[in-house]
Amino acid sequence: MMPRVILAMLVLAVTACDNAPPGQSGFAGLGGEAAGFAKVTPGRELVFPQDHGAHPDYRIEWWYVTANLTDQTGKQWGVQWTLFRQALSPQTAEAAADGWASAQVWLGHSAVTHAQGHRHADRLARGGIGQAGVKVEPFEAWIDDWSLRADASGNLDRLAVSAAGEGYRYQLELTSSRPLVQHGEQGFSRKSTGEQASYYYSQPFFEVSGQVEWQGESYKVQGQAWLDREWSSQPLAADQQGWDWFSLHLDSGAKLMLFRLRGDQQHYQSGSWIDPDGVSRSLPTEAIKFEPLDSIKVAGRHVPTRWRLAIPSEQFEITTQALNEQAWMGTAIPYWEGPIQFSGSHTGSGYLEMTGY
């Protein structure tokens, strides 16, 4: 789910880093050098709840919620809530909290999608002054009036998420009793055959209920949601121009995360198969087959909104279909993100994100 990072940078091209060469590398500059920032290395144990908070010594970071919902008439909805953090220069935690001198920039994206419509909005804020940020205890991530916050218990098991944009507004309750899932090697998630990597964990088991308001009409919704947490300093290799990322809720109760980073010569692929009890196993590059089927034209670009995905070792082969093919996020750095449904060896719903098209 790293891709999201990008967006942040987009707004503030990565060349902000004093030592970085001008010009962009990778999608939105995410492949640029990360001199002065902390490095993502294997073997670092994730510590909670501290790691739910921000890591200003790393360049980029995000808190990402996607939800597949159904209203009382059976109509399907997709909801996205994202908060990105980007450090314009390496900084200690104290400096990052020091008012306007903070080099942290926060970016929020939210969207609501159904079969006939897709609306999105973004928010941008400086760090250090309280307009946007993340608190660990009790957990709260916010930018302006958008927030993702824990209830009185203070941990990530029960969250409330809300955002609003032109013509929409939502307020959802998220609950889960299952553990967090750490991707890759105990949360160390490789992004290339080189040094590119991120720390990456998820809570894919949220049950959701709440309200979505669309054009002034209110809809009671329920369904499933997926929370991603990821941070890094250099998540992309210089030749990686974009990615395709899937988060899937299987009707069997299992969850599946798959991504593919598209390089000039070869693509880097990875994923996690998560059993209904929360036990997960990493999927290596060669275990996964991505096959884009039909492309459609959206915002002047050709984007593959139908895919065939296969993991032969798991007897898994599905075809995915977008709920709304026009789920384009026309933000400063644009990308496609929207709810999907799938069928084949398994059925279910999920979210797809595609960048760099």
Next chain:
Amino acid sequence: MTGQLGWVLRALFSHWRRHPLQGMCLVVGLWLATALWTGVQALNSQARDSYDRAAQLFGGSAQGVLVSPGGQLFEQQLYISLRRQGWPVSPLLEGQVAIALADGERRMGLMGVEPLSLPKQGNLSSSMAASESLVRFLLSPGRTWVATETFIELELSAGDALQLADGRTLPPIEARPGLPPGMLLVDIGIAQNLLDQPGRLSQLLVDHDFAADRPQLPDGVKLVWDARSEDDLQRLTDSFHLNLTALGLLAFVVGLFIVHAAAGLAMEQRRGLMQTLRACGTSLSLLVAALLLELLMLALIGGSLGVLSGFALASLLIGDLAASLRGLYGAQVAGHLSLDAGWWVAGLVMSLGGTLIAGGSSVVKAMRLPVLAWARPQAWRDAQKRSTRRLALLALVLLVSAAGLVVWGSGLPAGFALLAAMLLGSAWLLPLVLQTLLRLGQMLARRPLAQWFWADSQQQLSGLSLALMALLLALAANIGVGSMTEGFRLTFTGWLDQRLAADLYIRPETPAQAIAISAWLDTQPSVLSQLPSWQVQTQVGGWPTEISGVIDHPLYAETWPMLDATPNAWAALAAGKGALISEQLGYRLGLVTGDRLLLQTPSGAWSLEVAGRYADYGNPKGQLLVSAARLNELWPGLEVGSLGVLVESAAIVDLADSLRQHFDLSRSRVIDQSALKAYSRQVFEQTFAATGALNTLTLGVAAVALFTSLLSLADSRLGQLAPLWAMGLRPVQLAWLSLAQMLMLALFTCVLAIPVGLLLAWGLVDVVNVQAFGWRLPWHWFPAQWLTLIALALLAVLLASAAPLWRIVRVGPPTLLRRFAHDA
């Protein structure tokens, strides 16, 4: 047809070859007229462009903003609180800093913005879009953005770091086109540090669409809706620019007199030629086309030269103009001239239009030209005699309208219309008045030569009347404007002496420092008294106004210069029941002493009696003096804006020095009375520098007009003088007689110019000034100034007559004989 047009043009142009001076006069007239007009327009459009940029910075003129009720700074937490409730607001902090430059300090506006949240509608927001420069701006050490013009004016180079007067350094400079000039733009955090206001803001900008219906603020957010004040600037400076425009138009009209004179003469002298051309088969339309083409070419030459010179003139004056706008209104205007193509085109079009107006009558005459009639060189003089009467009639109509405007007119445009009608009416009446005077002289003359002298003067009058009108206009304008500026200077200086009664003026940097300074001053034996004051910037009756709270101290009653007041004005003020208002506020609101005034305060309405009015020259805003104690009750949380100190006179300099040292204050924050006076006078002088220069140039144009007319006449003079020579007068005698005639006509005109000039001065002081600035000046007479002007005018006439007279002396008897024989 084209070939024929070429021949006709060639024939017409041969005239200019034989009379190069006449041609030159025509071009010079156009040149000067265009130069002065375009120069003034350049100054105005430069200033307007600067205001527009300021207005468009955050999008639109009526940009909705949130401010604290009393206009003070407020806590940044309010910004966060509104953002967290979904309000699309962006923080802003504005202040002034003293920049240390090689040639001293300069005060500049410092504006701190937060680029990520700026409303999308403004120019600034779009120029912030480039991400690399945005990151440089945000990230330590940040950048200082200035307008390209200011960058050039201050002779900066990219990456330079300006220093404040107190030694602190601004972020490296970056020039940005399209920013308002004279302003330093930095990140909000940097601005808070440089202005010593950590965590505080002066305004919140609000997204345009969101602000459109001024939604109600959430509970607990003690801010109020307001609009950005750039509109005020435009309003406040409007009258200043209207004054400049009027002056430019006057110079243009005076210049066109020259063109008209030269074109009319050329027409008369070519009458024979044109008849010949018509007789040879040139059609009337071809002849008219050729004449128009000729005018067009002359207009292009004169206009181009004029536009170029106008640019040069404006470049010379823009520095003074920018300084006076800054001093008077706090308006920032780029001191480095940059104009768009539209200005050049407009200048040329104006020149073409002017030429057509001034030269068009000649073309019309050509159209009525009878093909076969014998050339009658004197015909136009006869016609002009008839036209003298027509002109006088028109003049009377104008003067009557002027009188009507005095009675019924109101507003600044009416004031200028009054002046224009008065000036033009007087000018058009001039030929008739001069003719009457000359006829009177003729009736009194007994000797033949004297009778010839008066009669011949009348004959010449028709040729000179236009030039004399130009002289009258220029002289009257000089007398009028001179009386106003001198009167203002006198009044202003006296007023300043009274008004600045404290010995030292201190502007503390922070509220805490104000308290510390005050406590420290209490311990100084040389300090006699402290006079703190509190200021609130607000609007009263829609006019930008400063409310100033002063303490109860006898010094005010002793020194404050009042225009009128109730007997217990100061006691009423001290009791919080009375207010003193500035003269201009009184005019704007129609308030006089004794009226009641209702002020809106954060704690409710405050009803006050107008206990008196005082002069507040040079301040475009209104001012209101109230009791400090009551002001602080109604506007809680105000800070001491300035501190006046009365000191034993021997200790002033020492005390100022130790204050600066003790509190590490910059020079501009502790000012003694004499330095403040010097600064105010300097602003005053700058204000009238541009006016004075334009005025002098107008007089120069009139001198050229006179010179032109005399030159044109000199040729035909020979024919008129030849008979006298034939009767036995020597050429030198003839020259003296001619000179005496000229000086007499000029002297009459000068003497007539004095009452016209005084009328103009009255119009400026009592009508235009009151409408434009809101103050009336006491009347002053300056006879020495008039005499100087008259002497200058006569000297100009003398110089202008010299060359033609020299020709009269130089021509030998054969020429005179030939002319005599030929004309006879």
